[in-house]
Amino acid sequence: MVVIDAFAEKLIAHNITPSQPRVLILKYLIENQCHPTVDQIYSALRQTLPTLSKATVYNTLNTFIEAKLLRPLSIEDKETRYDIVTENHGHFKCSSCGGIVNFAVDIDRFVAEDLHEFRITAKNVYFDGICPACIIKTEK
């Protein structure tokens, strides 16, 4: 008897066979929208699923990316971070604390005349700087 929950349904809707690791990883991603790394996902889920392998985390995330459930962020870190795709938004990275913050941005307003012959499938906006908490810290 398999328990079909909302997460499993979401996987099925994206043509991904549900499995315990896949459901747990999707659940983690949705409930912790904090752009986690593979290591963070692995460490967190290891407690509830001790047999989990890091390779499975990689495999699952790549499966999700192919199914367009997820997108990888490469904000200059060594480790890739992952973002559950929702609406268009940009990513801000604090160079002091390393935190990543979403911000609303109307990406479609970006008109790139140079690219009118190009087929564009994804638009990413990355800002770098210092977040308010770190600005206060450095002012002291």
Added chain:
Amino acid sequence: MVVIDAFAEKLIAHNITPSQPRVLILKYLIENQCHPTVDQIYSALRQTLPTLSKATVYNTLNTFIEAKLLRPLSIEDKETRYDIVTENHGHFKCSSCGGIVNFAVDIDRFVAEDLHEFRITAKNVYFDGICPACIIKTEK
């Protein structure tokens, strides 16, 4: 007698002591604005400077980045690519041929209301898609 050329002067202006590897790497970056990888730079310069070490290429590029002469691009490749900083522009990556193309975009026109408390030091725009040449190829 040291030959001071425009490249050495540019280094000095950025508080970087000129040296043969540094001048050659800067020259390469300016004359080949094609977002090269470390390997491409290394292989190309090895012919004129056979003693060049790959570690020197890494060190030099990181020195340039700190001096804000250069910026690293992380368009989801394993290898980092590098871009001589000029004016604001976005980067398009063709997911078919892997080529990277600059495009003009007025990034400063972008207002991110969510970030008005943030200090923003860099803005990057990355688009993904298919370039015209590859569109034609796949249509055949």
Added chain:
DNA sequence: GGATTAGATTATAATCATTCTAAATTCGCA
């Protein structure tokens, strides 16, 4: 000029995120 020193370069080893591989396990379905 010759010694000193700091910084730059080199070669190699180490690191570490990610992928590969092959074996074990699980799941769906008859």
Added chain:
DNA sequence: TGCGAATTTAGAATGATTATAATCTAATCC
């Protein structure tokens, strides 16, 4: 229940980048 395919697993392999330690360079000081 049992077969076959897909999934998961553990560990090895890969490969870009960084760290280390030795060597070299070039300017400075006496």
